[in-house]
Structures are given as C-alpha cells and as structure tokens.
Amino acid sequence: MLRHTTRVASRIIMTSSAAKTLRFKEAMRIVYGPFNQLSPEEASAWVPPDNPGAGGHRGRYLWTDAFGVVNFITLSQEEKISSPNNIYLTLARRLVGKVHDVLGRTRDGSARLFRATDAEPLAGGLRIGKVDADGPDGDGQYHHYLTLWMFALNRLAIAAGDYEYNRLAVQLAKAIHPHFVVRDGQRGGVRMYWKMSTDLKTVLVPREGHLDAATGYVVYKLLQRTAKQFSEEETLDAEIADYRSIMDSGDKLRPSGDALDLGMCLWMCHFFRDEEEWARELGNQSLAVARVVLSGFMARSASHRLAFREFGACMGLKVYGVDDELAARVDAIVDFWQKYLEKSADEDLRPISLVMYAAALIPGAFQDGYLKT
Template sequence: MSTNSGDDILSMSRLGRFERSMESIYGSFADITDPEKWTPPAKSGGHRGRYLWTDAFGVINFITLHQEWTTSSATGSSNTDKYITLARRLVDTVHDVLGHTRDGKARLPGATDENPLGGGLRIGKLDETGVDGDGQYHHYLTVWMFALNRLSLATGDPAYNRQAIALAKAIHPRFFVNRESTRPRMVWKMSMDLSIALVPSEGNLDPIDGYVIYRLLQASALAAGEKSVGLGLDGEIADYKRVMERKGEHFVSTDPLDLGMTLWTTHWFSDRESWASKLAGRCFQQIYELFEIDRYLSRNIKYRLAFREFGTSLGVRCHSERSPDKERAVDLKSYADAILASWEPYMEVSLSPEKAELTPEDLRPITRVMYSSALIPGAFRAGYLGPEPKTIP
C-alpha cells in the first residue's frame, strides 16, 4: 500500500483507507520484506514508543487485514501471513516494553520468565508520575486480553489465550476492594507495580468489560480442551457479576467513546442475555438523542475529538450486525456512516505528512488506529473469525 501524500483517500476503497491509516503508525507494509524480523516503529504515542490501548487496536487491526486479504485474495497467502506475523511481532514488542519497568531493566513485580504477564502491563504514559502519569488501567488491560484472544482464534494457537488468562488472573485482585464481600467494588487506575490505587473511583465500564472479556477467554480455553484453565476464571467472573449487581442499572454516558465501547461490549451477549439487550437499548436511545435531537454532528469538528467518535462508529457498527431489530440496525449503520463521512475530509488531509500537525501529536496514533477500526470493525466483531466458542451462561 502506497503512502504517497498525493493519494486521494476518498477515492480509495474502505480497505485501502484502513491500511493507509495503519501504515501511518506502523510503517509501509510493502517495505517489510521479512515480517519475522520486523520491529514495530516506536510511534504508538507512549513511553518508549508503545501505548497499550493504541497497540491493542493495532493487533486487532492486523488480524482484520489478515482476514480481509484472505477473503479477497485469489492468489494465495503472501499478504495474509504477513499481517498475522506483524500482529505476533507487535504483541511480543508490547510485552517486552510495557511488561517491564520504565528503565527496561526488570520485569514488573510478579512477572517471571515463565509468566511474563504476571505483573500486568503498563499503560505507556509519557510521564512517570503526576495526574496523567504511568500506571495500569483495567479497561486497557481487558482490551489487550481481547486482542490476545482474537490472535489465538485467528492463528489456532491457544498459547495467546493462555497469556490473556494469565494476565487476567494477575491483575484482577489488584483492581478490587472488598473482593470477598457481597458488595465488592473496583478502582480505576493502579500504580505500575499494582501496589497502590492511583484513582480509587470506580470506572463506569470496568465491571462490564471484565464480565464480558473474561467469559470470552474462558470460552476459548474450554473450546481448546483446557478445562482447568477456563474454569479457573469462575471466581473472577463471579466478582464482576457482583459488582454489576451492586451498581444496578448501568449508567449510560453521553460521551461518544463510552457509548461506542458500551455497545461494543454488549453486542457479544445482547442477542441472548437480558442485561446486555436492555443496556444496548438504552445506548441506542442515547445515540438517537445525541444525533437526532442534539444534532451532535452539526457541531464544528474543532470542538470534537475524532478518536472518541470513531469509538462510537465501531460500537454502533458491531451492534448493527447483531441486532435482531432490522430497523434499528439500519439506523445504527447510518449513524456510523455519518460519523465517518463527517471526518473523512479531515482524515484525508491529516494523513498527509505535510498536514500531520492538524492532529495533535499525542492524539495521532490513537486517532489513526481507531479510524481504521471504525472503517472496518473486523476482528472486533463477534463471529468475524468464525463461530464463537460457546460461553457458559
């Protein structure tokens, strides 16, 4: 895929735009002659070039590229194998950087050579301390677990799902307060060594993220014949369920990213579990009010953040594919398309090296990987890689 600044992004296929945006972070894929030796450029916007949220989207997007090229290619696997290898290499690099202390001299406390994720993974914040300093976010960690799970399904290698479960087991108790009680609660941000709660308030989506992602990990382990590994998550899943029950009806935010990620999370179970279908319905109502009543997309983009709206588009598109309500599915897809349409001229210009400064430097990586995911949710979507492993009710 060429990254020529003269390319007209609007004339490209959706897949072409997806790939071009990914290349702006991870380099020209055509120039990678030996994927096994590829080192991801240090351009993910974080400490030592790695940022957990951005690179989680990067891994999932590489899996999508693999699948899209597999589907469209009639000439074999030269491209498709490349993208899976790039996903593997990105995973290894993230584990090597964010699974170590900031100076790179030691693994995080709790991690070993046998269990490299036993200490969690750092966020990758540029600052070591302060209000926006480094640490560990539960919602970043669960997205990374999901990326490992999807890589496991895409490659048929259960080792990646085992890594995700090892990470899940390691970080879970550190984010809980009064875990053994009937009314446990969670904290939003932990220190890099998981010893101190840096933000003791409870994240809005964290218990739902955990409840859904841990069940997906469990299902994959059981499908791979690893019963003891999968059932080993029963306690953690029960913890998340108790937090959800304590909180009662989930608060539905008006923030575009929160709305989108809530829809994405619920789409895994909204066709068969009432809590998910009810929450999805309330999200849809909030989206309707945001777009139809508040006329959100009429606001000047100077006062909006592209990556947050790309999260909306991602969640909306994933949910529209699964919604049994066909009329609602059409409405949802139209909102996802409208978000992309409102940002396409901006992305066309900002992806050109000469105009890259239009997006603040710290927001470029997250904006570009999430733009790709909004264009083609791909591996974010349930069933995209084939029938999903059966979850325990």
C-alpha cells in the first residue's frame, strides 16, 4: 500500500511539474513566438519578434527581455535531457544580441549610444525601451533595469560556459556607475540618481531608487565572483564599495509594502543571506511584510491589481524560501492570474506580465545555486 501511495504521489508531482513547464513555455511563446519546435539550425538564425515581442520601442523593453533571457536559460536546464542540442541557450544568445543591437543604439538605430564602440558596445549603457522618446514616461536609462540586464548576462555566461557575457556585464557595470553614483559635495559621501537620459548626460530623476544601491551591490558582487570563477582579473571593488557606502547611510535598508519591490528585495537578499547580516535581516523583515501584503491581494478584483508586480513578489518568495502557508498563497496568486494573461485588456503590460508569470511559476536561473559552474 505504501509503495502504491508513493508511486501515485510521484506521478502527481511529475504531472504538476510538467504542467508548470507547459504553462511556462506558453507564456514565453506568446511573447517570443513559436520557438519550441525550432531545429538547432533554425534557432541559430532566430530573430526575436518585435510583434508581439517584449513591448516597448521597436519591440524591445529591457526589463522584459532580461526576464526573457533568464527564462530561456531556465528552460535550457529544465529540458536538458529531452533537448540535447539545447536550443534555449541559442535563443538566449540571440535575444541578447537583438537587445544590444536595438537598445544599445539611438532610437533611429543609426548609431551606437554615446561612448559606445564596436569594441565596447555597452560602454554607453542601454536604453529602457520606452515607446515615447521624451516626457515623464520617456526613454532613458534606469539603474535597476541595467543591473537586472547585467544579471541576465551573468547567468548566460555561467549556463553557456562563455565568459564573454560576464565581460559584457562588467563593461556595462563600469560604464554606467559614474553617471548614476556621484559624489555629494554638500553632504559628503556618495548618492545615486534613479533615471538618466539616453546619453547619460542629463539627470532625469534625481532621487535614489529604494533598492538601487543594494541591488547594485549584489549584482556587482555576483559579476566579480563569476570573474574569479573564470580566472579573470576584472575587479569592481571601488564600485561595490560605493554601493555599500550608500546602503550604510541613513535608513536605506528597509522592507517595502509594494509587491514588486518586496519580491525583488527578497530575490536580491537570498544571494548573500548566509554570508552577510544585512541581507539576512532585510530578507527576514521582508518575509514578515509579505505575510501581510499577500493576504490583501485576493480580496481585490483583477481590475484593481497589476499582475506583473504580484508575480515579482511570488518569484522573490519562491527563491527566498517560504513555509507551507506562504507557498499556498503564492500558488493561489499565480493560478488566479492564469486566465487573465493572454486576453489582458492592457496590451502594453501583457509582455512584462507574461515573462514574470513564467518566472513566478519556475524561478529557475533566478535562484542562486541553480546553475553549476
């Protein structure tokens, strides 16, 4: 009887896992087209679509495509046995190339961004990919989008065993740092800007992002750790020290009640919670806040909620690790949104919602230790 029960439980788990993978791939298919049946040769010539695409300018949006790259890497691991040629890593590489070609250039595509060259294509940063060139929601560069892209490049370097992607991430890290992180002549120390112009010459939003310094600290440390694993000598010590200085000034490290900020905070903290006290304390505080925040989600209708922000919370909670009670709430939120995603009334938010839905289903390569070096 026990043996039969064990076999049944195993089948249920396998079925649940297979169902998640199917939903994961379907979400990615809606954004990036029918990629799953491509041959290795077709994958090597694949062009990421701009319609539907990731949304944004010319079909590219940096945050969405960063999730897209990491999600393809997750698929490369989840289906390694059934996909010996691993087309998903090829698709991740192709998506990276397209993003650099579109968002690493001016909006008309005629030139690389200011300071970038063929030898250093990311020395000018990367555009957000906003539809409008100017205005309050116009194009420019966000620090938190750029660090997420660095993370995606870092994961691809590890998954593909190709250090060039981490080198590009380090190049981007060094290029943007002196524009977003500046010396404060009046107060002393350093401070940050949240948004810069496309050419990195003009401050568009002078305030600091709530978690920008801590995220920069974590991602830059991951880049440096990977450099050492590949026996490279690149260093980001000075930049990491700047971020740590900002983190230690004032009341910067506190949990947020915003679902997306909460999730990304938990994601960020999980990398160093066993090594650094600040990450452990902030992570545990955020976990306590999550218990309150998640309880309010299901009481509201879909029209008064933003799916992608809730998926950010769900992904962060999954990688950080939760008890059965929170895990059940996370699953309920993800399941709730499934029926709304493909037919969402807000077409602009559909791509970002779908890629983050996939990551909430299977965080995969977002999780430390998932990829082996």
